[in-house]
Amino acid sequence: MSSTPIYYSKAEYIETDTGNKVSRRATISGPQNIILGGKTIICTGAIIRGDLRRVGPGHAVVISLGRYCLIGEGCVLRPPYKTYRGTFNYYPMKVGDHVHIGANSVVEAAAIGNHVEIGKNCVIGKFTMIKDCAKIADNTVIPPNTVIPALSSFSGSPGHFVEYLPESTQELVESSTKRYYNLFQPLDR
Amino acid sequence: MSATPSIRYHCQCIGDPQPPPPHLPSSSAWFHPLHSLFFCEECDAVRCNRCVSVEVSGYYCPNCLFEVPSASVRAEKNRCARNCFMCPHCRNTLSVVPSDPPDDGRSHAPINTTGEPPFYLYCNFCRWDSGEVGITLEKPTGLATQLQHLEDAASDSLEFERLKEHFEPIIRASSLSSSQSAAPPVHMHTNSIAAAASAALARDIPGISKFSRRGKDKSKNKDEFPEYKARLDVSTASVRGSAGGKVDVDHMRALETIGQVASLEQRWDNSWTTSLKASDLQPLRLPLHAKRSKRCPQCTHILIKPEQKAQSVRFKIKLVAANYLPSITVSLPHLDQLAARPSDAMKRSTSGRPEAEIPTGLHPGRSYPFHLTFTNPLYDPIQVRLAAQRMHVTGGDGTEKDRSKRPPYAVSLPSSAFAVAAFAEEWEYEDEDEDMYGLDDDYSLATRATRDEHKPKTKAVGVIEKRANLTTVGGEIVIGKDAHGPVKFNMMVSYAYRSDDGLQDEGGAAKAKAPETKTFSFYTVIDLGLIMQKPAPPTELDF
Ligand SMILES: [Zn+2]
Ligand SMILES: [Zn+2]
Ligand SMILES: [Zn+2]
Numbered sequence A: 001m002s003s004t005p006i007y008y009s010k011a012e013y014i015e016t017d018t019g020n021k022v023s024r025r026a027t028i029s030g031p032q033n034i035i036l037g038g039k040t041i042i043c044t045g046a047i048i049r050g051d052l053r054r055v056g057p058g059h060a061v062v063i064s065l066g067r068y069c070l071i072g073e074g075c076v077l078r079p080p081y082k083t084y085r086g087t088f089n090y091y092p093m094k095v096g097d098h099v100h101i102g103a104n105s106v107v108e109a110a111a112i113g114n115h116v117e118i119g120k121n122c123v124i125g126k127f128t129m130i131k132d133c134a135k136i137a138d139n140t141v142i143p144p145n146t147v148i149p150a151l152s153s154f155s156g157s158p159g160h161f162v163e164y165l166p167e168s169t170q171e172l173v174e175s176s177t178k179r180y181y182n183l184f185q186p187l188d189r
Numbered sequence B: 001m002s003a004t005p006s007i008r009y010h011c012q013c014i015g016d017p018q019p020p021p022p023h024l025p026s027s028s029a030w031f032h033p034l035h036s037l038f039f040c041e042e043c044d045a046v047r048c049n050r051c052v053s054v055e056v057s058g059y060y061c062p063n064c065l066f067e068v069p070s071a072s073v074r075a076e077k078n079r080c081a082r083n084c085f086m087c088p089h090c091r092n093t094l095s096v097v098p099s100d101p102p103d104d105g106r107s108h109a110p111i112n113t114t115g116e117p118p119f120y121l122y123c124n125f126c127r128w129d130s131g132e133v134g135i136t137l138e139k140p141t142g143l144a145t146q147l148q149h150l151e152d153a154a155s156d157s158l159e160f161e162r163l164k165e166h167f168e169p170i171i172r173a174s175s176l177s178s179s180q181s182a183a184p185p186v187h188m189h190t191n192s193i194a195a196a197a198s199a200a201l202a203r204d205i206p207g208i209s210k211f212s213r214r215g216k217d218k219s220k221n222k223d224e225f226p227e228y229k230a231r232l233d234v235s236t237a238s239v240r241g242s243a244g245g246k247v248d249v250d251h252m253r254a255l256e257t258i259g260q261v262a263s264l265e266q267r268w269d270n271s272w273t274t275s276l277k278a279s280d281l282q283p284l285r286l287p288l289h290a291k292r293s294k295r296c297p298q299c300t301h302i303l304i305k306p307e308q309k310a311q312s313v314r315f316k317i318k319l320v321a322a323n324y325l326p327s328i329t330v331s332l333p334h335l336d337q338l339a340a341r342p343s344d345a346m347k348r349s350t351s352g353r354p355e356a357e358i359p360t361g362l363h364p365g366r367s368y369p370f371h372l373t374f375t376n377p378l379y380d381p382i383q384v385r386l387a388a389q390r391m392h393v394t395g396g397d398g399t400e401k402d403r404s405k406r407p408p409y410a411v412s413l414p415s416s417a418f419a420v421a422a423f424a425e426e427w428e429y430e431d432e433d434e435d436m437y438g439l440d441d442d443y444s445l446a447t448r449a450t451r452d453e454h455k456p457k458t459k460a461v462g463v464i465e466k467r468a469n470l471t472t473v474g475g476e477i478v479i480g481k482d483a484h485g486p487v488k489f490n491m492m493v494s495y496a497y498r499s500d501d502g503l504q505d506e507g508g509a510a511k512a513k514a515p516e517t518k519t520f521s522f523y524t525v526i527d528l529g530l531i532m533q534k535p536a537p538p539t540e541l542d543f
C-alpha cells in the first residue's frame, strides 16, 4: 500500500498515445500481431512472441492484452501450440484487463480473464484457461490444459486450488493495478 | 508474515466488543484485512468469515466448469460426473489420450483425442497413466460413466450402501412415529438419524454413552436398533494389504524408494483404508466446488449472494465493510524516504510490487512519525476520532516476563476529530484519457517535495494532508531504550456520519426533522514492524 512512486528511466521506455509503457529492452516480436489495450506496462527483458502465428495469409492477432496490465521483468508470453489432425499450429492468447504477471514468469495460456494476478517465477502451461479474479501464487507451475476457476487461488507444483478469494477481489485488483500504473513514474536521467 | 506497516480490522464475532491485546497470539484471529469483512446494516456491525453462516448456492466442477444441479449432487457424491479425474499421484487434472502415441513422444498433452481406442487417463505433469492400474476406456467421452462400475465395486461404496440399508428402516420407522405423535418438530441435531447414530455409537464403544446427552434413554434405544455388522473389518483388511498386515510388511521389505509408499496426501482423498503401495492408487473424480451465500449470524440477513452463473464474479447482494468503514493505510515516512532515494528506487523499480521486504528501520530509544491515510467510501463527509487502546501489558497471561514491567513504546495519536470529505464518483481514478489522476500525480509529487522541506516538523501529530475523499493524519511512536519485538497497538476509530434513518423511525411525526448524526466505532490493530536489534546506523535521517 505504499504511495512511493516506482521509478523507471525515461530513456528506456516508450509511451504510446493510449498510455502503454513499453521498455526498449523488451523483445516484442511480430508487433503487428500484438494488441495492447492501453495503460499497459511491459518491463525490461520481457519477451512477447507475436511472431508465432497461425500459418496462412493475412493478419492474425496472436497476443492481445487488455488495459492496466503489467508484464513483469523477464516474462515470456508465447502463444500455445498443438498438432491437430496432423497439422502443427499456434493458437492465439487473449489476456483481459487488470492482469499483472510477476517477474520471470512464462505464460502459454489460451485465455486469461480480467482482474487476474500471476506471481513471480510461474510457469503457466499451454492452453491454460484462467477465469476472472483468479490468483496464482509466486513460483507456481500450472500444467498444460489446466482450468483455473473464477475467484480461486492456486499455488504449488503442480498448482492446486488453495482457497476461494474474497468477494471484493475485483475492486481490490482494479484499484491496485490502477495505483501501480499511476505510481509508475519516469525518472529523468 | 504480512508486509509491514499494516493495519487490520477487528470483528467481535458476537463476543467481547473489546479486542485482545495485540501482543497475544490470539489477537490475529480477531483481526482481518478490511476487504475480507462484511457489514450487516440490520445489526450495524462488522462480520467476518469466521462468524457468518455459509450456505451453498450452487455447485460446479472446477475443471469443466459444468454447473451441477443441487438435486444430483448427492447421488453423484459431490464429484464431477462427466470427464474430470484427478491424478492419484500429483492431483493434477488428467487428460484422456488415445493408445496411438503422437509422433513426438515428448509432448503428450497438445494432441487431440482423435486417435485409436483404447484410451487412457494421462497426467501431463507426472506422466502417470491409468494403464498402470489397469484402467482403459473405450471412448474419450463420458469417462465417469465408463468407470462407474469400478467405483461401485470399491469397498467404501459397498460399505456405505450397506450402512444406508441398515439405517433406512430405522429412519422410516422413527419419522413415522414422530408424525403420528403430535410432538413438536425435531430440532436439527437431535433428529432421528443422529439419534440412531449416537445409539449405535453408545452400544459399540463402551463408556461413550456417559458423554452423550441422550445417555438416559439408552435402554430404550438398545432394543430398538439391530446391531450393524461391517462388511469388512480391519482384521480382514490387513490380509488384502491395507492395514498393516503381512502383505504390507512384505511390501515394505522390498522397498527401493520412498516414492513406492503412497503418501498421506495421496491417500487423504479416499474415504476408506487403501493400499500403502503408490502403484495401487486409483484416479478419483474431481471434487465439486461451491458458490456460497453468507448470512449475518445474529439476524440471518443475507450479506453475500452470488449470481447464479458459476464463473460470474458478480453478486446480487454484496454488503462488504469496505463500503461502510473508512479504509485506512499506514505508512512510515522515514521508510518512504529511504525507498524514494533514486538509487534504491531504480533497483527495486519494476521487479514486483512495491511492498517487498524492506527493513522497518525502527530502533530502540528513538521516536518515529507514522501516517494514517483515511479514505471515505460514503457519499457524506465523516468526522473521525482516534484513540489508542490502553495496553494491558501487565494483565496478559503472565508469560510476558520482561515486557510486563512497562509498555515498551508509547503511541501518540491526533486528539481532536478530523474530517474526511465525501466520496464522489469523479474522484475515482478516471479511465478516460483526460485523467484526473494524471493531475493528481503532479500534485502529489509537489506536496511530497514540500513535505520533505518541512522535515523537521515531522513531530506534528495531527492532520497532514487532505485531498478528494482522503485525509492523512500523523501520529508518533516513541520506542523505549530496551524495547524489542513487534510494534503493535490497538486503535479505536470512531466516525460520525449523517444518518437518514431518523426520518422513518421514532413515531411518524418526525418527517421534517433534520438528519441526525450517528457514530460508529470499530477497533483496528496497527503493526509498524519489528524493532531492530542492531544499533542505528549513522545516517542523515534524523527524527
Ligand atoms: Zn466475525
Ligand atoms: Zn445482522
Ligand atoms: Zn468436470
Ligand SMILES: [Zn+2]
Residues within 6 Å of the ligand: B087, B088, B089, B090, B091, B092, B123, B124, B125, B126, B127, B128
Ligand atoms: Zn500426476
Ligand SMILES: [Zn+2]
Residues within 6 Å of the ligand: B042, B299, B300, B301
Ligand atoms: Zn435481521
